[in-house]
Amino acid sequence: MNLTYLYEQLYRWWEQNKRVLPWRDTTDAYAIWLSEIILQQTRVQQGTDYYLRFVRRWPTVDELAAADEQEVLREWQGLGYYSRARNLYRSAQMIVERGWQPFPRTFDQIRQLPGIGDYTAGAIASFAYDMPYPAMDGNVYRVVARLFDADEPFDTSHGKRRFHELIMQLLDRQHPGLFNAAIMEFGALQCTPTLTDTETGESRCDSCPIGELCAARRHGTAALLPVRKPRPQLRKRYLNYTIYLAEQDGRTYTLIHQRTGRDIWQHLWEFPLAESEGALLPLPEGSTAVDLKHTLSHQQLYARFRKQTVRELPDIPDTRRVALDELDEYGLSRLTLIALEKLKLF
């Protein structure tokens, strides 16, 4: 691989095409870390608003560590995957406890923070400190698989090692931060999963600035790469929620409870739940409900949110009586928020 040519072409492409994003203007490791955690499994546009809110509200790790966990969860509301928010908070506390402020300085320290894998640690170390670590996100795996025409699954332990070797052959030791940012962006915008340009209908490979180096383009295999290992079956769950609604003094009250135990949405609040086997429970005639399908990494959820208007709220253990207009003070799952919106209750 002609690396001089690769860097020249890639960096020129980057200068002409990169998106202007707030975390790209900074080398503040704390801010970069926030952006990376927020952007995991979140679209850039949505993530940007959250990022700006978080850095404004908690501009340093000390301030985040001193916050109340429920407040952090509330600020996170709508982003989903709440374990990320909890890890963010736990990490901030760990950094302060260990005296690593303003932010850990080595790859190994960064890697020890909860919720941080090789990708995020590499991204922070290279963007903030220009350390020569790769940052392999899904976009980079795709570009690497195609440049080398590597057709083994990248998400097995063997595959990960192989792809790590390949990216280390490419990494620009002089400018690792620039290289990682550029190749990630290149995967996001140019070397996309579907290679057809939606506007022109042409293959992006035809206008690719590094196409001459690309083995998959030469072999006609680009659209088939990268290869994943076969997915295991998702566990199906059926969740039947009841939204009790009782009017009192011009306000509407409902019941919620906090999730406990080792399960999804730990510590978040939700409506009284009955989980059923094999199917959702039948809906009583005349009831208003909304059915939602929600996919988590290992589970397929089928959820039914049923409104039930009552004169008095029933006595259900471990529930709390709250007014509907106070619900936003509680950390609710994304699914619950969607249901509330669809039922026009929020």
Ligand code: SF4
């Ligand atoms: S030629 Fe096509 S597959 Fe190869 S790097 Fe360029 S866009 Fe990606």
